[in-house]
Amino acid sequence: MTQRFLLFCSSLALAGCGDSTPDVEATVASQTTVFCGALIDGISNSPTIDKTISIVGSRIVSITEGKPTSGDFLDLSEHTCLPGxxxxxxxxxxxxxxxxxxxxxxxxxxxxxxxxxxxxxxxxxxxxxxxxxxxxxxxxxxxxxxxxxxxxxxxxxxxxxxxxxxxxxxxxxxxxxxxxxxxxxxxxxxxxxxxxxxxxxxxxxxxxxxxxxxxxxxxxxxxxxxxxxxxxxxxxxxxxxxxxxxxxxxxxxxxxxxxxxxxxxxxxxxxxxxxxxxxxxxxxxxxxxxxxxxxxxxxxxxxxxxxxxxxxxxxxxxxxxxxxxxxxxxxxxxxxxxxxxxxxxxxxxxxxxxxxxxxxxxxxxxxxxxxxxxxxxxxxxxxxxxxIGWADDVGALVEGRYGDLIAVKGDPLEDISILQKVDVVVKGGERYQ
Ligand SMILES: [Zn+2]
CATH class of the missing domain: 3.20.20.140 (Metal-dependent hydrolases)
Structure with missing residues (x-):
C-alpha cells in the first residue's frame, strides 16, 4: 500500500491527524471494538462464532473469543461480519x-x-x-x-x-x-x-x-x-x-x-x-x-x-x-x-x-x-x-490489516443475496453506516 493511506484521517481514528509527533499519536490512538455473532474472515473456509475484533487507529490488533464484558463496543450479536x-x-x-x-x-x-x-x-x-x-x-x-x-x-x-x-x-x-x-x-x-x-x-x-x-x-x-x-x-x-x-x-x-x-x-x-x-x-x-x-x-x-x-x-x-x-x-x-x-x-x-x-x-x-x-x-x-497487490492491508479480518468490515443480518452462506443489504460498514475503524 502507498503512503497515502497512512495519511488517511477519520473522525474516530483521528489520533495524531495533522500532528507529526509520534508519542502524541501513540497516547491518543483511538480504539474501536466490534463483537460479531458470526464471522467470515475472508480466508478460512468456515465461519466462526462469537468473536471480538479490536481495531486500534485504523488496523486490527486482535481477534479474540467471546463478548467483551466491559467498555464500549459495537454489538453485532445478530449479524454476520465479513471483511469490507x-x-x-x-x-x-x-x-x-x-x-x-x-x-x-x-x-x-x-x-x-x-x-x-x-x-x-x-x-x-x-x-x-x-x-x-x-x-x-x-x-x-x-x-x-x-x-x-x-x-x-x-x-x-x-x-x-x-x-x-x-x-x-x-x-x-x-x-x-x-x-x-x-x-x-x-x-x-x-x-x-x-x-x-x-x-x-x-x-x-x-x-x-x-x-x-x-x-x-x-x-x-x-x-x-x-x-x-x-x-x-x-x-x-x-x-x-x-x-x-x-x-x-x-x-x-x-x-x-x-x-x-x-x-x-x-x-x-x-x-x-x-x-x-x-x-x-x-x-x-x-x-x-x-x-x-x-x-x-x-x-x-x-x-x-x-x-x-x-x-x-x-x-x-x-x-x-x-x-x-x-x-x-x-x-x-x-x-x-x-x-x-x-x-x-x-x-x-x-x-x-x-x-x-x-x-x-x-x-x-x-x-x-x-x-x-x-x-x-x-x-x-x-x-x-x-x-490488486494489497493483501497486507485489506481483504481479510485478520490482525494487521485495516479494520474494514461489514455486517449483514443472517447467513450469506445460506443466501448470498443477503450481501445486497449491508447493515453496517466500518472502514479503518470508523463506522460509516
Ligand atoms: Zn470497464
Whole structure:
C-alpha cells in the first residue's frame, strides 16, 4: 500500500491527524471494538462464532473469543461480519445512464466529474465495498482526484486504486470516438492513452505511472460499450502489451487487460499481465494458460442482464445491445469453466455499467454459475486483495490489516443475496453506516 493511506484521517481514528509527533499519536490512538455473532474472515473456509475484533487507529490488533464484558463496543450479536468487500473493476467517474449518449464525456468539466465520483464513492462505500479499483476514465485523471480527496478525508468513499486513462489503440475500445462526431472537436484530455506501436505505448504507460496510476489498464481487444470493433477481436499486439507490462512492473504496479476474445486473452497473458477483465470468450487454451501463469479473471457476469433489459428500455445504441447479447451467456459459460479449471476469479462488476451501489447483485450469478457462496466471498475479499497487490492491508479480518468490515443480518452462506443489504460498514475503524 502507498503512503497515502497512512495519511488517511477519520473522525474516530483521528489520533495524531495533522500532528507529526509520534508519542502524541501513540497516547491518543483511538480504539474501536466490534463483537460479531458470526464471522467470515475472508480466508478460512468456515465461519466462526462469537468473536471480538479490536481495531486500534485504523488496523486490527486482535481477534479474540467471546463478548467483551466491559467498555464500549459495537454489538453485532445478530449479524454476520465479513471483511469490507473489494470490487476490482469499477468506473467511479461514470454514471450508468451515460451509455445512452457517450458524448456527455466531451462536455463534462473536471469539477462535474469529481461531483459524480463523490456521489458514487458514497453509495459504493455504503453498499459495503470498502476498496475499489477504478479501471479507466474517459476524463483522464478525474478518479485520481477522487482517490486523493477520499484519502484526505474530504468526502467518504472506498479505498481507491486508479489506472488513470485507458491505454488503447486509435478507435479502440478505450478511445471515445463517436461516429458522426468530428474528431477535432474531441477534447485532448479524453484521449490521453491512445497510442500506436510498442514505443508509443511505453511512453503513454510511463505517463500514466508518472501521473500517479496505481494500476495500468490496457484495452487488448474490442469493447462491448464502444462504437466500432468486435468484442472478441484483438486490438493491441502482443508487443504493445509487453511494452506496457514492462513499464508497469518496473514501477511495481499491476497491469490488467480488457480482453473478451480468446486470442487477445492469450496475447495478454503471454505479455505478462496480472489479470484479465471480462474474459468473455475464453477458450480451453486461454483458461489453461491463465492457470499456468496464475493470471486472475475478473468476470462481470451480472451486468449483461442489466444491459439486456435496462439498456433496451433506455434506448442504448443498438450496436452495444447486440454485442452484449453476443457475450453474456458465452461469458457465463466461460466463468464456470475457468473456475472449475482453477483460474483465480476476482470480483469485478464493471460498475457503472449498472448503478454504483448495486455491485453485490453479481454474487448470486457467481453462485448460480458454479462457485460456492464462500468462494464468491473470497473472490471479493482475500483473492481480490492478493491480485490488486494489497493483501497486507485489506481483504481479510485478520490482525494487521485495516479494520474494514461489514455486517449483514443472517447467513450469506445460506443466501448470498443477503450481501445486497449491508447493515453496517466500518472502514479503518470508523463506522460509516
Ligand atoms: Zn470497464
Amino acid at each position: 468487500l473489494i470490487d476490482t473493476h469499477t468506473h467511479i467517474m461514470d454514471n450508468a445512464g451515460d451509455t445512452v449518449d457517450l458524448s456527455v464525456y466531451y462536455h463534462r468539466t473536471p469539477a462535474e466529474e469529481l461531483e459524480i465520483a463523490k456521489e458514487n464513492a458514497a453509495v459504493t462505500l455504503a453498499a459495503g465495498f470498502t476498496t475499489i479499483r477504478n479501471l479507466g476514465a474517459y476524463g483522464g485523471w478525474g478518479a485520481r482526484e477522487a482517490r486523493d480527496a477520499v484519502n484526505r478525508g474530504d468526502f467518504p468513499g472506498p479505498r481507491i486504486q486508479t489506472s488513470g486513462f485507458y491505454l488503447t489503440i486509435a478507435g479502440g475500445g478505450g478511445d471515445l470516438v463517436i461516429p458522426g462526431y468530428p474528431e477535432e472537436d474531441i477534447p485532448a484530455r479524453i484521449r490521453l492513452g491512445v497510442a500506436s506501436g510498442p514505443d508509443e505505448f511505453r511512453e503513454k504507460a510511463q505517463a500514466a505511472v508518472d501521473g500517479g496510476a496505481d494500476v495500468l489498464k490496457v484495452l487488448a481487444s474490442g469493447a462491448v460499450l464502444a462504437f466500432g470493433g468486435v468484442p472478441g477481436a484483438p486490438e493491441m499486439t502482443q508487443e504493445e502489451l509487453t511494452a506496457v507490462v514492462e513499464v508497469g512492473h518496473a514501477a511495481g504496479i499491476k497491469i490488467t487487460a480488457h480482453a473478451h476474445g480468446a486470442q487477445s486473452i492469450k496475447d495478454a497473458i503471454r505479455a505478462g499481465v496480472d489479470s484479465i477483465e471480462h474474459a468473455s470468450l475464453a477458450d480451453d487454451e486461454a483458461i489453461a494458460l491463465a492457470v499456468e501463469h496464475n493470471v486472475a479473471f475478473s468476470m462481470d457476469v451480472y451486468n449483461g442482464s442489466y444491459i439486456a433489459t435496462v439498456g433496451r428500455e433506455e434506448g442504448w445504441p443498438e450496436e452495444f445491445i447486440r454485442k452484449n447479447d453476443e457475450t453474456t451467456e458465452a461469458q457465463r459459460q466461460a466463468f464456470t469453466k475457468a473456475h472449475a479449471a482453477g483460474v483465480p476469479i476476482i470480483f469485478g462488476t464493471d460498475a457503472a455499467v449498472y448503478p454504483h451501489g448495486d455491485n453485490a447483485l453479481m454474487f448470486p450469478i457467481m453462485v448460480e454459475r458454479g462457485m460456492t457462496p464462500m468462494e464468491s466471498i473470497q473472490a471479493a475479499t482475500s483473492v481480490a486483495a492478493e491480485f
